[in-house]
Amino acid sequence: MNKILLVDDDITLVGMLKEFLLQEGFDVTVAHDGITAEQYVLAGNFDLMVLDVMMPVQDGIQTLKNIRLKSSIPVIMLTAKGDNEDKISGLELGADDYVPKPCTPRELLARIRAILRRMQSNVSSTHVITVGSLVIWSAQRRAEWQDHVLELTSTEFNLLETLARHAGFVVTKEDLSLQALGRPLSKFDRSIDVHLSSIRQKISKFSGNTHCIQTIYRMGYQLVKD
Amino acid sequence: MNKILLVDDDITLVGMLKEFLLQEGFDVTVAHDGITAEQYVLAGNFDLMVLDVMMPVQDGIQTLKNIRLKSSIPVIMLTAKGDNEDKISGLELGADDYVPKPCTPRELLARIRAILRRMQSNVSSTHVITVGSLVIWSAQRRAEWQDHVLELTSTEFNLLETLARHAGFVVTKEDLSLQALGRPLSKFDRSIDVHLSSIRQKISKFSGNTHCIQTIYRMGYQLVKD
DNA sequence: TTACGCTTGTAAAGACCATGTCAAACTCGC
DNA sequence: GCGAGTTTGACATGGTCTTTACAAGCGTAA
Numbered sequence: 001m002n003k004i005l006l007v008d009d010d011i012t013l014v015g016m017l018k019e020f021l022l023q024e025g026f027d028v029t030v031a032h033d034g035i036t037a038e039q040y041v042l043a044g045n046f047d048l049m050v051l052d053v054m055m056p057v058q059d060g061i062q063t064l065k066n067i068r069l070k071s072s073i074p075v076i077m078l079t080a081k082g083d084n085e086d087k088i089s090g091l092e093l094g095a096d097d098y099v100p101k102p103c104t105p106r107e108l109l110a111r112i113r114a115i116l117r118r119m120q121s122n123v124s125s126t127h128v129i130t131v132g133s134l135v136i137w138s139a140q141r142r143a144e145w146q147d148h149v150l151e152l153t154s155t156e157f158n159l160l161e162t163l164a165r166h167a168g169f170v171v172t173k174e175d176l177s178l179q180a181l182g183r184p185l186s187k188f189d190r191s192i193d194v195h196l197s198s199i200r201q202k203i204s205k206f207s208g209n210t211h212c213i214q215t216i217y218r219m220g221y222q223l224v225k226d
Numbered sequence: 227m228n229k230i231l232l233v234d235d236d237i238t239l240v241g242m243l244k245e246f247l248l249q250e251g252f253d254v255t256v257a258h259d260g261i262t263a264e265q266y267v268l269a270g271n272f273d274l275m276v277l278d279v280m281m282p283v284q285d286g287i288q289t290l291k292n293i294r295l296k297s298s299i300p301v302i303m304l305t306a307k308g309d310n311e312d313k314i315s316g317l318e319l320g321a322d323d324y325v326p327k328p329c330t331p332r333e334l335l336a337r338i339r340a341i342l343r344r345m346q347s348n349v350s351s352t353h354v355i356t357v358g359s360l361v362i363w364s365a366q367r368r369a370e371w372q373d374h375v376l377e378l379t380s381t382e383f384n385l386l387e388t389l390a391r392h393a394g395f396v397v398t399k400e401d402l403s404l405q406a407l408g409r410p411l412s413k414f415d416r417s418i419d420v421h422l423s424s425i426r427q428k429i430s431k432f433s434g435n436t437h438c439i440q441t442i443y444r445m446g447y448q449l450v451k452d
Numbered sequence: 453t454t455a456c457g458c459t460t461g462t463a464a465a466g467a468c469c470a471t472g473t474c475a476a477a478c479t480c481g482c
Numbered sequence: 483g484c485g486a487g488t489t490t491g492a493c494a495t496g497g498t499c500t501t502t503a504c505a506a507g508c509g510t511a512a
Contacts, residue, residue: 072336074332096333118333128321128322130294130298135320153486153487154488155488156487169366170366170367190472190489190491191490193472194473194474194488194489195488196471196472197474201473215470215471216367217497222366222367225298379497381498381499382498407499414501416460416500416502417499417501420461420462420500420501422461423461423462423463424462426461441461443459443460443508443509444508
């Protein structure tokens with residue numbers, strides 16, 4: 001459940017929004033002035049803050065400024081009128097969105113969801129590994145060499161991916177076995193050599209360059225960056 | 227300081243982003259079309275590029291395609307609308323992330339930081355030892371002498387690395403044997419002498435200076451600090 | 453200084469072992 | 483049972499390490 005902090009001096013408006021957001025499944029906390037909001041943000045771990053620009057004592061802009069010194073919490077600014085200056089300076093201070101007042105709760109909700117979605121997609125952001133002419137899409141389990149699809153088996157893909165993740169570094173057979181085959185390397189296990197051999201063959205179909213996967217004698221293998 | 231290249235034909239948007247990123251401590255350069263961007267990338271050593279998909283003359287996709295032929299610079303694509311096709315084909319070309327427009331500067335910043343962090347975690351863990359004209363990258367098992375790669379065997383590398391770690395001090399053969407060969411020195415073992423001989427030979431290919439590895443009679447060897 | 457013993461430099465040879473690779477045996481899901 | 487994928491076995495290869503041999507260097511004592 002997402003924790004949201006609502007900051008506005010308009011008590012009735014905030015009350016209404018709170019009700020609405022609670023029903024939508026958010027965990028809502030309310031503050032009525034900037035100073036309190038600052039304290040809340042630094043204390044509790046909120047996922048997002050909705051901040052009114054126009055407030056007595058300390059306005060939203062100053063509040064955001066202070067908060068940005070210590071936190072990178074996503075912030076949606078509520079601006080009175082369609083004031084453009086507010087928008088710019090709010091964004092430059094590090095607001096993630098601004099919503100002109102008056103706005104319907106639904107509209108605000110949409111913005112909140114949008115921001116949270118972005119933040120989350122940020123974390124799980126697509127994993128693409130690029131090393132020289134090799135491109136690997138981990139999620140899709142897809143690998144290309146110089147724009148040609150490499151038709152790798154599952155294990156081969158794991159191996160290549162592991163090497164790519166550590167491109168430029170030597171990866172021992174022990175590590176390769178653990179990470180790509182999922183078991184510790186045992187004494188006379190030749191699987192890794194065999195798989196690497198076939199990976200090299202598949203790569204060599206598209207370029208003579210087979211020494212991109214270097215063997216480091218008695219140490220392991222290394223995918224060279226270049 | 228990280229060098230960032232912003233590429234978008236929307237001059238006001240780019241101007242705003244540039245301001246924002248400058249304040250965040252980046253070194254920002256701007257290009258308004260794909261052709262210029264290509265030239266910039268190949269010329270300057272940027273750490274990251276933000277590339278708009280929708281551009282006149284040459285769109286972002288083609289630009290990325292061209293750049294990928296010659297550079298593996300991290301790229302964030304800016305896609306208009308939530309256009310899914312753009313997303314896919316951008317990633318397949320080797321973009322590292324995509325951000326749907328419109329986006330706030332903060333959001334873009336977060337993505338930029340995320341990518342840079344990922345890149346740096348690859349490099350910063352590298353253990354580099356520098357002694358005079360010798361540079362050793364332990365993790366990569368790579369050694370250079372005056373910018374020339376030394377093609378060392380595993381044991382040779384171990385020996386040189388051990389000497390480099392104790393540069394300026396005498397290292398006994400006993401210690402060398404233990405640390406580089408992994409076994410105690412036995413009575414008539416000449417391996418270390420032989421290996422050091424060949425290391426010296428390999429170094430002497432690039433400079434007459436072979437006394438960088440000093441023999442301390444009846445004591446051991448020493449890599450001299452310059 | 454010279455002679456002697458011990459240590460080190462280095463080339464060459466051989467032993468050893470890791471790796472490349474093919475093919476057969478083996479799994480496992482269908 | 484079939485087929486794709488994986489592992490195992492076998493063999494060839496070749497790189498690397500060690501050993502050996504001899505030459506050269508160093509230190510010390512006569």
